[in-house]
Amino acid sequence: MSILDTKLEGVKTVLILGHVHPDGDCIGSCMGLFNYLEEVYPDREVTLCLEDPPEKFGYLKGFTCVQTEFVKETSFDLCICLDCSNTERLGGGEEGFALAKDSLCIDHHVTNAGYAKTNVIDPDASSTSEVLFGLLEESRITREMAECLYTGIIHDTGVFKYSCTTPKTMLVAAKLMETGIDFSRIIDESFYRKTYVQNQILGRALLESITFLDGACVFSVVRLKDMRFYGVTSKDLDGIVEQLRLTDGVECAIFLYETEAQRYKVSLRSKHKLDVAKIAAFFGGGGHVRAAGCTMSGSIYDVVNNLSLHIEKQLKEVEGA
Numbered sequence: 001m002s003i004l005d006t007k008l009e010g011v012k013t014v015l016i017l018g019h020v021h022p023d024g025d026c027i028g029s030c031m032g033l034f035n036y037l038e039e040v041y042p043d044r045e046v047t048l049c050l051e052d053p054p055e056k057f058g059y060l061k062g063f064t065c066v067q068t069e070f071v072k073e074t075s076f077d078l079c080i081c082l083d084c085s086n087t088e089r090l091g092g093g094e095e096g097f098a099l100a101k102d103s104l105c106i107d108h109h110v111t112n113a114g115y116a117k118t119n120v121i122d123p124d125a126s127s128t129s130e131v132l133f134g135l136l137e138e139s140r141i142t143r144e145m146a147e148c149l150y151t152g153i154i155h156d157t158g159v160f161k162y163s164c165t166t167p168k169t170m171l172v173a174a175k176l177m178e179t180g181i182d183f184s185r186i187i188d189e190s191f192y193r194k195t196y197v198q199n200q201i202l203g204r205a206l207l208e209s210i211t212f213l214d215g216a217c218v219f220s221v222v223r224l225k226d227m228r229f230y231g232v233t234s235k236d237l238d239g240i241v242e243q244l245r246l247t248d249g250v251e252c253a254i255f256l257y258e259t260e261a262q263r264y265k266v267s268l269r270s271k272h273k274l275d276v277a278k279i280a281a282f283f284g285g286g287g288h289v290r291a292a293g294c295t296m297s298g299s300i301y302d303v304v305n306n307l308s309l310h311i312e313k314q315l316k317e318v319e320g321a
């Protein structure tokens, strides 16, 4: 019996929440848990609310059951938050979380201070999907649940290549494969596939990228007017920062996109040395050592300059050490 089973004792209604702008791990873990509860705890009434999940995850079982309108003024017996490092990132789900009688947070963000009544946070895990796997009874995991968790793992590990990938990650993935999932299709369709306009905006962002700090940093920005021109939304910008990070000689990649006038969503990635979670946390965000994010205001010049000061300082510290 895991902590999940203990928390579900005597519970009638469950609310599952993820973070704003949900990514593959958020959606995979939320859907994996949703399908598990439907199967293993059929008498619990489960509601899953997520902000506008991308259509590319439509192959996951139960995708059409996701509510995009957040529940208000309802007190659930238990609220389970997945892949979300603080309550602000619950977005429209914050009210449901606050009103719930009990709460459980399952996560892997190093910046998560443990905001729920019970917290299962493993910063060494590749993904929340991997943490969740440890809380489920293995023999009850169906192929459909495995598809969800596998999707989460490949998205947060960049298909098993980021440094967060561990031997344990591979063992979990192996167990998920044993259920008979079509892993090649999942990887192609949810991770690598791009629409024509997604490729165009990626190309544009790479073309306009600028290196600084002697090539140790690279940055690019997509403005609202660019998004309008190409007919894309923020959901079409996934993967741009990863491509920037691959640039030869680069230790840190910065990608910004404009959310409103003078306001930017910032994505930070590093290769070997920088702790970008620390930098993102300084600006009110969070994440992981090699992948983190925050939201910043001001001109593009101000945002990059402010980040650059922290990057340069940290680089000097690690290089001088």
Ligand code: AMP
Residues within 6 Å of the ligand: 085, 089, 266, 267, 268, 284, 285, 286, 287, 288, 291, 292, 293, 294, 295
């Ligand atoms: P992103 O650059 O948005 O792909 O995010 C990289 C990592 O940092 C992910 O694990 C996010 O969950 C986390 N992250 C991004 N933005 C924030 C934020 N504002 N606050 C806390 N964590 C964040």
Ligand code: MN
Residues within 6 Å of the ligand: 019, 023, 025, 026, 083
């Ligand atoms: Mn996430």
Ligand code: MN
Residues within 6 Å of the ligand: 025, 026, 083, 108, 126, 127, 128, 156
């Ligand atoms: Mn995650």
